[in-house]
Amino acid sequence: MTSLEDYMARNVILVDEALDRYLPPESEQPQSLHRAMRYSVFSDGKRLRPVMAIMSAEACGGTAQQVMPAACALEMIHTYSLIHDDLPAIDNDDYRRGKPTSHKVFGQAMAILAGDALLTHAFHILTEEPLPNLREILRTLTKGVGIGGMVSGQVVDVESERQDPDLNKVEYIHLRKTAAPFAAAAKLGALATDAPAEKVRALENYGRDFGLAFQIVDDILNEVGDTAKTGKPTGTDRSLGKQTYPAAVGIDKSKQAARDYADKAREHLASLGYEGRFLRELADFIVSRDR
Amino acid sequence: MTSLEDYMARNVILVDEALDRYLPPESEQPQSLHRAMRYSVFSDGKRLRPVMAIMSAEACGGTAQQVMPAACALEMIHTYSLIHDDLPAIDNDDYRRGKPTSHKVFGQAMAILAGDALLTHAFHILTEEPLPNLREILRTLTKGVGIGGMVSGQVVDVESERQDPDLNKVEYIHLRKTAAPFAAAAKLGALATDAPAEKVRALENYGRDFGLAFQIVDDILNEVGDTAKTGKPTGTDRSLGKQTYPAAVGIDKSKQAARDYADKAREHLASLGYEGRFLRELADFIVSRDR
Numbered sequence: 189m190t191s192l193e194d195y196m197a198r199n200v201i202l203v204d205e206a207l208d209r210y211l212p213p214e215s216e217q218p219q220s221l222h223r224a225m226r227y228s229v230f231s232d233g234k235r236l237r238p239v240m241a242i243m244s245a246e247a248c249g250g251t252a253q254q255v256m257p258a259a260c261a262l263e264m265i266h267t268y269s270l271i272h273d274d275l276p277a278i279d280n281d282d283y284r285r286g287k288p289t290s291h292k293v294f295g296q297a298m299a300i301l302a303g304d305a306l307l308t309h310a311f312h313i314l315t316e317e318p319l320p321n322l323r324e325i326l327r328t329l330t331k332g333v334g335i336g337g338m339v340s341g342q343v344v345d346v347e348s349e350r351q352d353p354d355l356n357k358v359e360y361i362h363l364r365k366t367a368a369p370f371a372a373a374a375k376l377g378a379l380a381t382d383a384p385a386e387k388v389r390a391l392e393n394y395g396r397d398f399g400l401a402f403q404i405v406d407d408i409l410n411e412v413g414d415t416a417k418t419g420k421p422t423g424t425d426r427s428l429g430k431q432t433y434p435a436a437v438g439i440d441k442s443k444q445a446a447r448d449y450a451d452k453a454r455e456h457l458a459s460l461g462y463e464g465r466f467l468r469e470l471a472d473f474i475v476s477r478d479r
Numbered sequence: 480m481t482s483l484e485d486y487m488a489r490n491v492i493l494v495d496e497a498l499d500r501y502l503p504p505e506s507e508q509p510q511s512l513h514r515a516m517r518y519s520v521f522s523d524g525k526r527l528r529p530v531m532a533i534m535s536a537e538a539c540g541g542t543a544q545q546v547m548p549a550a551c552a553l554e555m556i557h558t559y560s561l562i563h564d565d566l567p568a569i570d571n572d573d574y575r576r577g578k579p580t581s582h583k584v585f586g587q588a589m590a591i592l593a594g595d596a597l598l599t600h601a602f603h604i605l606t607e608e609p610l611p612n613l614r615e616i617l618r619t620l621t622k623g624v625g626i627g628g629m630v631s632g633q634v635v636d637v638e639s640e641r642q643d644p645d646l647n648k649v650e651y652i653h654l655r656k657t658a659a660p661f662a663a664a665a666k667l668g669a670l671a672t673d674a675p676a677e678k679v680r681a682l683e684n685y686g687r688d689f690g691l692a693f694q695i696v697d698d699i700l701n702e703v704g705d706t707a708k709t710g711k712p713t714g715t716d717r718s719l720g721k722q723t724y725p726a727a728v729g730i731d732k733s734k735q736a737a738r739d740y741a742d743k744a745r746e747h748l749a750s751l752g753y754e755g756r757f758l759r760e761l762a763d764f765i766v767s768r769d770r
Contacts, residue, residue: 212626221626221634272595277587296568297637300591304563305630307595311602312621315614322614323606330603335503335512339596343512346588 192469199239199252204230206256207263210313224294224302225309228267232285232419237373238263240398243470244377244391247463255380257317258325261310262373265333268306269342271299278346279428286419321379328379332372341365350429353436361431362403363396370399374467386459394456394467401449402474407432408442409478417479443475450475483760487530490543494529495521497547498554501604515585515593516600519558523576523710528664529554531689534761535668535682538754546671548608549616552601553664556624559597560633562590569637570719577710612670619670623663632656641720644727652722653694654687661690665758677750685747685758692740693765698723699733700769708770734766741766 207229212222238259245255252259274281274289275296282292291299311326319325331337341364348357374395378388409418410425411434425432433442450471457464498520503513529550536546543550565572565580566587573583582590602617610616622628632655639648665686669679700709701716702725716723724733741762748755 218631218634218638220638221631225626268595272591275591277591298634300563300566300568301630301634301637303595304559304598305626305634307598308621308625308630311617312625312627315618315621318614322617323609326602326613326617327606330599330606334599334603335516335596336603339592339599340509340512343509343589343592343596346592347509347511 192466192473195243195466196239196470199242200235202242202252202256203235203238203259203263206260210257210260210264210316211309220294220298221302221305224290224298225306227293228271228290228302229264229306231287233263233267235263236402237266237369240370240373240395240467240470241377241380243466244374244395245381246377247391247457247460247467248378248381248383248387249463250377250381250383255377257313257319258329258376258380259373261313261329262333262369262376264306264310264313265329265338266369268303268310269333269338271303271306273342275299278342279424281424284420319380320382325376325379328372328375332368337364337368337372341368345431348431351431353431355433355436358431358433358436359400362400362433366403366406367396367399370402371396374398390456390459391467394453394471397449397453397456398471398474401446401453401471404433404442404446404449405475405477407434408439408446412439414478419479446475483757483764486534486757487761490530490533491526493533493543493547494526494550494554497551501548501551501555501607502600511585511589512593512596515581515589516597518584519562519581519593520555520597522578524554524558526554527693528557528660531661531664531686531758531761532668532671534757535665535686536672537668538682538748538751538758539669539672539674539678540754541668541672541674546668548604548610549620549667549671550664552604552620553624553660553667555597555601555604556620556629557660559594559601560624560629562594562597564633566590569633570715572715575711610671611673616667616670619663619666623659628655628659628663632659636722639722642722644722646724646727649722649724649727650691653691653724657694657697658687658690661693662687665689681747681750682758685744685762688740688744688747689762689765692737692744692762695724695733695737695740696766696768698725699730699737703730705769710770737766 211226214223216222241255241259242252271290273279275291281289290302341361345361345365371392375388375392378391413422415422453471454468457467502517505514507513532546532550533543562581564570566582572580581593632652636652636656662683666679666683669682704713706713744762745759748758
């Protein structure tokens, strides 16, 4: 029986290979742009969003290849959001995953443009070959990462810095900034494999509650994590006065909330039966992770 | 007989109304984001790209409404590119069209995020209703404004500052940064109205050569234009050491090159006959403009 770890490792390799195919080589003009795009895309990310999309496609009886364009689009979008978030005008982060951030290596102008290029290219790769449900796939992506989701979450995140911790605000931010893209990831796997509406909904709900659990754990690790494992400095949220779950309710209640959301995520998978096993295991894994 | 001026004025109104419908109201959360998006979208732009898309659709026997989602998507993308280009890290412009630029009004973090939101929302509005040729429309947009077009042009533009003027470099930049989005605009009109492949190609070629003429005139106006008319300070390209047509070949040869590209643009419309009259007039208008 394949373990979750082996299954994820296989999918990370598939995603990395596909991203390499979808991105122009560094030898192509303008080289500096393609180098900057690749630097951030291939920086040891966990590939959780595209891997979830693949898990979801396979849980619906489809294949990794069917969802690969949408999965890689989501990863490119995730990468652009990190590049822009790290800019001095926003979170001003010099390191991510133990490596200097894009603007530290390529300068701010290139970091802005490489982010723009990745966001645009994400939608471009959806057109490389015919996809079923293209309109619904495009809508799911743009809703998850646009003003209905990720960007709005990021705006409120930035605007709420140094305000009193407020659980309502934390949940507003988590729902849009993190849960919406994960909901999109899981939904994309169902759409790309032409799954019935009931599965599309169940997986979207799974992705959302998974994302909420994931972000609470992220907040906890930022507060009390081991830098050697996370590759990120600890306490940056606190020093920026960020709205986080631990700031609002403390570490213990945050751990319980993460556990509760992971349980809710699992419950959405009831109708999937055995096919949903990796998604269930992933929900458990995510709340026990230390990096 | 309708004049070009009246025809364009009518279409600008249609585009403005559609953009207003496609953008969330300022009253919706997060208000600051929607305010920043609307501030730049409704800042007295000429709407040349969406109007060209409409002209192209009507020249193919279709309607403005058929191409409106794609036309407005292109205008949102154009707007995001201006917001990001104006940032201190890139062109550092404090004014555009006589108004303070986005980062001067809302701060750099919001300007970056409002640009990201507009780029994402552009693709979202393509999904509001079923479109014919959605895949080809999405591909045309992402090619025109992504690494195959606008973003690459902008990268080379920024990287070539303060280098010796070089006509090859100028043409590389113009072709990608300006001509590619105009080629997309004209092509979108044909695709959205399901025009035959021959018209799609002719209009794409028209848009490209129009864009080349347009950008040369833009370069000329930056060098010798009347600030009261253009709404932009004069000489900024020169002080940034930008690669421009006038810097490479002088004002007189630049005027001739603009005229030549406008003529080439007109020639692509031969097969359109009377239906292509406004596009022909627009090519003439663009080389004689003073703002």
